[in-house]
Amino acid sequence: MLTIENLSNEIDGKVILKGLSLSINGGEVHAIMGPNGAGKSTLAYTLGGRPGYEVTGGSATFLGKDLFEMEPHERAAAGLFLGFQYPVEIPGVSNLQFLRESLNSQRRARGEKELNGGEFIKLAKEKAALLGLDMEMLKRPVNVGFSGGEKKRAEMVQMGILDPKLAILDETDSGLDIDALKTVGAGINAIMRRPDKAVLLITHYQRLLDYVKPDFVHVLAGGRIVKSGGPELALELEREGYADMVGAEVVAA
Amino acid sequence: MTTIALPTRRQEDWRYSDVDALAAIWPTPAPTRIDVAADETARHHLLQNAADGAVAVYDYAITIADGARCDFHVLNIGGKFGRVTINVTLGRGSHFELNGAIIGGGEQTLEIVTAVTHAAPDATSGQTIRSILGNHATGSYLGSINVARGAQRTDAFQSVKAMLLDRTATANVKPELEIYADDVKCAHGATVGELDKQALFYMASRGMDPATAKTLLLKAFVAGVFDDMADEAVKAALEAAAIAKLEVLV
Numbered sequence: 001m002l003t004i005e006n007l008s009n010e011i012d013g014k015v016i017l018k019g020l021s022l023s024i025n026g027g028e029v030h031a032i033m034g035p036n037g038a039g040k041s042t043l044a045y046t047l048g049g050r051p052g053y054e055v056t057g058g059s060a061t062f063l064g065k066d067l068f069e070m071e072p073h074e075r076a077a078a079g080l081f082l083g084f085q086y087p088v089e090i091p092g093v094s095n096l097q098f099l100r101e102s103l104n105s106q107r108r109a110r111g112e113k114e115l116n117g118g119e120f121i122k123l124a125k126e127k128a129a130l131l132g133l134d135m136e137m138l139k140r141p142v143n144v145g146f147s148g149g150e151k152k153r154a155e156m157v158q159m160g161i162l163d164p165k166l167a168i169l170d171e172t173d174s175g176l177d178i179d180a181l182k183t184v185g186a187g188i189n190a191i192m193r194r195p196d197k198a199v200l201l202i203t204h205y206q207r208l209l210d211y212v213k214p215d216f217v218h219v220l221a222g223g224r225i226v227k228s229g230g231p232e233l234a235l236e237l238e239r240e241g242y243a244d245m246v247g248a249e250v251v252a253a
Numbered sequence: 254m255t256t257i258a259l260p261t262r263r264q265e266d267w268r269y270s271d272v273d274a275l276a277a278i279w280p281t282p283a284p285t286r287i288d289v290a291a292d293e294t295a296r297h298h299l300l301q302n303a304a305d306g307a308v309a310v311y312d313y314a315i316t317i318a319d320g321a322r323c324d325f326h327v328l329n330i331g332g333k334f335g336r337v338t339i340n341v342t343l344g345r346g347s348h349f350e351l352n353g354a355i356i357g358g359g360e361q362t363l364e365i366v367t368a369v370t371h372a373a374p375d376a377t378s379g380q381t382i383r384s385i386l387g388n389h390a391t392g393s394y395l396g397s398i399n400v401a402r403g404a405q406r407t408d409a410f411q412s413v414k415a416m417l418l419d420r421t422a423t424a425n426v427k428p429e430l431e432i433y434a435d436d437v438k439c440a441h442g443a444t445v446g447e448l449d450k451q452a453l454f455y456m457a458s459r460g461m462d463p464a465t466a467k468t469l470l471l472k473a474f475v476a477g478v479f480d481d482m483a484d485e486a487v488k489a490a491l492e493a494a495a496i497a498k499l500e501v502l503v
Binding site: 090108109 | 458469
């Protein structure tokens with residue numbers, strides 16, 4: 001589904017990713033862990049196409065297409081979803097309006113029929129219920145006045161409505177209490193655990209992985225994947241910390 | 254009839270105007286008078302949507318008698334030069350409320366110029382202006398508030414926000430307060446900004462194409478201006494005109 005080869009990038013002239021390679025197939029959940037400053041969020045933003053995240057080398061192929069040839073909104077229409085560590089507030093634009101315009105923009109781009117008001121509300125209600133988010137919240141402006149946990153739930157409702165092929169979730173677990181973590185974890189499983197979908201979870205901690213079981217765990221340090229393994233790798237990291245495993249790499253970075 | 258000389262940009266309230274364009278229709282007719290009788294409520298609106306290249310000047314002289322109220326909504330979007338001036342005199346305990354939007358592109362010069370005189374005690378006034386300017390457009394708001402001697406407990410505010418879509422567009426905001434009473438509240442705030450880049454990326458990441466995303470943000474920016482209009486049909490007409498104009502701009 002996604003093949004990243006030897007990816008390098010720069011932000012404001014500073015080199016962050018230094019030849020990162022990663023391959024994700026349909027039906028798989030991958031987790032990327034790593035110390036602060038390793039380049040985890042940079043990877044997410046670069047794949048999402050955030051302005052200023054300049055690709056200087058390597059490639060990313062998403063469902064057979066060159067990801068970096070596409071604008072951010074085209075990547076979304078192709079089936080990429082980026083979950084934000086800090087979801088953005090948009091005063092004056094309701095969640096429902098935001099999501100309906102987003103979904104219909106995607107559907108137009110794919111040559112599909114747009115959803116009318118009634119069809120959209122039905123879909124939104126269903127996905128909000130799945131994530132335990134009050135429908136009233138969706139009438140409010142995007143993320144304005146939402147608590148940290150509410151923002152992350154709202155992100156997952158967005159993911160449910162937009163129904164992507166690949167979700168890259170950047171620290172979706174940060175700012176969540178245990179109950180919210182369970183709900184969000186269950187939401188990710190319900191929406192994305194399918195043979196034709198895949199997830200890339202970016203996280204500092206093991207705890208989200210208790211709810212969303214990864215098939216593969218990678219350690220990102222110094223702008224590269226320095227170690228890959230199964231779910232046991234996350235537990236090992238949790239026990240021993242990053243320093244032992246990636247010490248030399250971190251120093252080198 | 255005496256001929257009045259064409260204004261120049263040295264005159265304060267014509268400072269940002271397109272006086273060359275004005276020459277085509279000078280002299281302009283006398284102001285439209287609106288007199289709101291004591292304890293009455295009046296609602297007025299203006300949609301300035303003149304044809305491309307046209308020059309449109311609308312002048313109003315409004316008196317609001319004791320205990321009366323006047324609500325005025327303006328959408329200033331048309332023509333090469335579009336100017337709306339509102340001169341208001343407030344009686345005791347009366348209220349004036351202006352909600353205005355300026356949306357300009359191309360080489361347009363659009364302005365709203367107000368002079369609100371609190372002539373008697375206990376009157377209140379509020380002015381909220383939102384401007385969206387693209388290309389080489391110039392949008393200006395000049396608002397003077399005059400509080401007469403003895404007009405105690407005056408409460409007046411001006412809130413002006415401008416959004417520039419291009420570096421080549423210009424927004425002018427000029428509040429001017431002249432206060433001759435000592436128990437007075439006059440507040441004014443002005444900001445000039447650009448579309449929030451983080452919001453634009455967030456919207457793009459959800460699949461929204463750039464034009465849709467910009468239009469949605471701009472609609473939100475001006476939305477409040479027409480919220481409190483009593484006549485739903487007029488409100489819908491002004492909103493539709495604003496949206497049509499925005500869609501041309503982005």
